[in-house]
Amino acid sequence: MSNVLAIQKSFQDDLSILSVDGFIDAHTAPQFEQAVQSEMDAARLRIIVNCEKLTYISSAGLGVFMSFIEEIREQGGDIKICGLVPNVRQVFDILGFPTLFDLVDNVDAAVRRFADAPPRDA
């Protein structure tokens, strides 16, 4: 069976990069939720979720994005999602996520998107 879920955190200037490896389903979604929550708790609100090694996501994982995005944006931050493989990307597309989230090819593109939208003054 493939790797369950490992989340590696790194930083680039004021950006937090969460690199997910494995799958996010109803079992592992709480682990992902905790990772995003810890960035919010640390007031690191410009978050890139690197999904290059994400093999599967269910509605439980998508629900984590949904539950945070409004609050993060209200506080001047954002979540950019990058590196989706085709079978994972189709889940985002089916539910219409491209209308609500910035989905880009890779971390560099996500960094550029953030550079185009500097942090809002509190």
Added chain:
Amino acid sequence: MAALQRQFTLRVPSSTENLALIRELVGGVGAQAGLDDSDIARLEMAVDEACANVIEHAYGNDSSKEVVVRATFDDEVLRIDVEDSGCGFQPPTIGRAPLGQLAAKRKSGGLGLQLIKSVMDEVHYEMEPGIKNELHMVKRIRKA
């Protein structure tokens, strides 16, 4: 000659840690039925969502309960039935809420059912709460 029909039944304790195992086994059945990789991924997703609903909502994460997944296929279609004896639920009859509205309310409820209906060719429920609830799903097998 009548088409050969194959049947598989999987019974697993009602725990989310078994979802990966369910996906893997259902994916194997899908491959044997002749689905392509894209449809196998969609099948795994639909069954995962159905079983997660049972585990979390029908059984309230009670791992002493059992989730039953039945798969039957012939040359034309793959049928999946997910069975539980939990509390059941009222299937939504209204259209899906716009994603932005759900996000504004910090809600993600119903996304799983939307996914199931989006990726399977037929979906319907039979509910007898506390006795037997069944979600029936059909995936037509596309000929190469």
